[in-house]
Amino acid sequence: MPTINITSDSIIAPEQHFRIFAGPGAGKTHLLVNHLKYVLQHSQRLDCSKKIACITYTNIGVETIIKRLKFGSDRIEVSTIHGFIYHNIVKPYMSFIAERFNFNVHRMDGHDDHIISRSKIKAWLTSHISRANFRHPYSYEQLTRLPQYIPAIGNWLASMQYKFIGENLEFVMENGKAFYIDDNGRRVNLSKVNCLDKLLPGLMDYKKNLLGKRYFTS
Known part of the structure; x- marks a missing residue:
């Protein structure tokens, strides 16, 4: 042009x-x-x-x-x-998959911004489906108490996107966002195998916690 x-x-x-x-x-x-x-x-x-x-x-x-x-x-x-997608895609078609996720479509009243907070991340880790598998240096106590981990996990969660892989809609994360700066000024990435891969199975629960229990029937 x-x-x-x-x-x-x-x-x-x-x-x-x-x-x-x-x-x-x-x-x-x-x-x-x-x-x-x-x-x-x-x-x-x-x-x-x-x-x-x-x-x-x-x-x-x-x-x-x-x-x-x-x-x-x-x-x-x-x-x-966000408003366009909600009014023209999410709201009209959510009912087709609502039963699968026990989602109450009658309580939908708009899209919610993804706001990262320490309390929400800690609550998610506390009830995480894989919590029993968290191991040093990423045990539950370390993830929730050491100051560097919550912000790193928050950055990772903020990168969450959705992508069709075949016919399935799946979460896609940027693992490079999960990092912190240590006392020597060095960038340290959270381990994919020992940390992030164990957090992945709980992402749907994290999204449900963001929306709040009032949107779900069980």
Whole structure:
């Protein structure tokens, strides 16, 4: 795609793909809002049952765009990526797998941010399915009492993603995130075999603890 110079008032055809490079205050939001209005008025692909999806990174961005649209907001769905996935994928289809995980879909009221905390990690380790297999230097007492381990495990948990492997949706972790800096300033990674692999079987329980017991029937 060739590079061309535009202004915040430039008109871009509804079917034309484009990517904008511009610094803060250059008018990107102004251009985006005008483009949404233009697509709504001139697109040949929209009909009464179709909407425009506008996905942004932050809730502030969502509020700003909705405020500036003034009209057509019922035809333009503005949301964060998390909000879009929740409303269009998770909420409509969760019922198909809810019974498998004893999940109460009637109590779903939005997505929850993954907030790492020492208390949640310690509670998870306390009830961990593999706790009996934790061994020195990663025994339960060491993992929960030595100051370097909880932050390292927290960094590891924060890297949690989901990936289809064949037909199964599985957790994918970045083991390189599970590290701490020792007293000599050296980076020390938690052992994959002796620590992280033993923590893996409890990841679903960790996710359940994050959501809270009220979402599950048992």
